[in-house]
Amino acid sequence: MIKVGIVGGTGYTGVELLRLLSRHHDVTIQAVTSRKEAGMKVSEMFPSLRGFVDVAFSTPEEADLKSCDVVFFATPHGVAMAQAPELLAAGVKVIDLAADFRLKDPAEFQKWYAMEHTCPDLLAEAVYGLAEVNRDAIAGARLIGMAGCYPTSVQLGLLPLLENGKALIETQTLIADCKSGVSGAGRKAEVGTLFAEAGDNFKAYGVKGHRHLPEIMQGLSAIHGAPVALTFVPHLTPLIRGIHSTLYARIRPEGRETDFQKLFEERYAGEPFVDVMPAGSTPETRSVRGSNMVRIAVHRPGNGDLLVILVVEDNLVKGASGQAVQVMNLMFGLPERQGLDVVPLLP
Structure with missing residues (x-):
């Protein structure tokens, strides 16, 4: 089983990750972080997950993220680049749904996101998370900057x-x-x-x-x-x-x-x-x-x-969390559809 951590589990992309990963046969959700909601059951904040996700929010310091196989960052821009180096050094794969590892030029990142990039050395290694273009590179990557919506x-x-x-x-x-x-x-x-x-x-x-x-x-x-x-x-x-x-x-x-x-x-x-x-x-x-x-x-x-x-x-799915799960499947050699074979909702 793939041990998954989610940093920033209270936003829309976070709850979409939880929805999709909760039905993924090869995943166990080990940690979901939120400083503000630490101690609260995830299903208390999101009743749609009752019976599917049985974990509580924890602070990033309390969560044992280094024991995970992969950590998703469903956080504002700037959070992943602060924590990614330490996780990568511990052998954890990182998938960032924000923009920290999308742009290859740190000057462009600073121009558009009004903050300095704290680990520009990782930008060359980061693989852009668009499976239809970078499937082979994603499969061998340890750091992914997911494509925007x-x-x-x-x-x-x-x-x-x-x-x-x-x-x-x-x-x-x-x-x-x-x-x-x-x-x-x-x-x-x-x-x-x-x-x-x-x-x-x-x-x-x-x-x-x-x-x-x-x-x-x-x-x-x-x-x-x-x-x-x-x-x-x-x-x-x-x-x-x-x-x-x-x-x-x-x-x-x-x-x-x-x-x-x-x-x-x-x-x-x-x-x-x-x-x-x-x-x-x-x-x-x-x-x-x-x-x-x-x-x-x-x-x-x-x-x-x-x-x-x-x-x-x-x-929120192909434009964010679903595509992130698709990328995770490629990184771990799983069928690409695993956890994502969902029929669209109508009406």
Whole structure:
């Protein structure tokens, strides 16, 4: 059995990890930390876990994290990099759901997250946690910086068009028009995510620059093997869960004869958590709610030179905790679907 620790178990990504790992046949949850709630039963805070998770929150000092096989950090940015070196030295694998190990350039991290990186030496070793791109590297890794929710949808939506230096689309004029539910802001009290503020409303944010942009650019450039340029505009929608990304790419003359539906179907044919929808489909966020599935639809309006890619995912599952469990499975040589074969919720 894999002994698992979760640092920061009181947020939305923490409770999603608990939900998924509690039904994982190869996992035992050894420790869940929270300074504020230490001593409280996890199932007391989250009644949905009654009968499934029988542990209490403990402080990070009291939790025996060094005896775990893997520790997930479902914490604010900056926490994992403070604790990861000591855990790695003890032979514990680390999976960070925040941004501490996503960006390879510590100066970029400081620019976007307003804090200095405390262990930049580990950035070169950290593997980016997007299984569909880095599966082999993840399998041999001991430190993972998980992909963000928006970056997951954008990169998977554009991957077949850019992979291995393909020249099918213009790479300097890409557009990502993305929408997310309010759970993406985390489980905290904020005026902008109050029901009376976010309900019956729709707005863009981060238009001047969003911290997921450098992550997306880094990922797409690595996929393509050359720099790309992208305009990224996120929006807040009156949903609890879900991301819907509409991606626009101009087709180059060399790509005009390409069967893009076939290209996507063939690229993702062996992927357990990417579903390329039939031609003409318009996937809905509720079709992936509670699941680790990404659904993608490829459109070429009027058979013209503009490609429109629609991508939906659950921001808390494939965009965060589910993808982290998928990565853990790869790190320990388990079937990738283990603990994640969940049918989406409807309605």
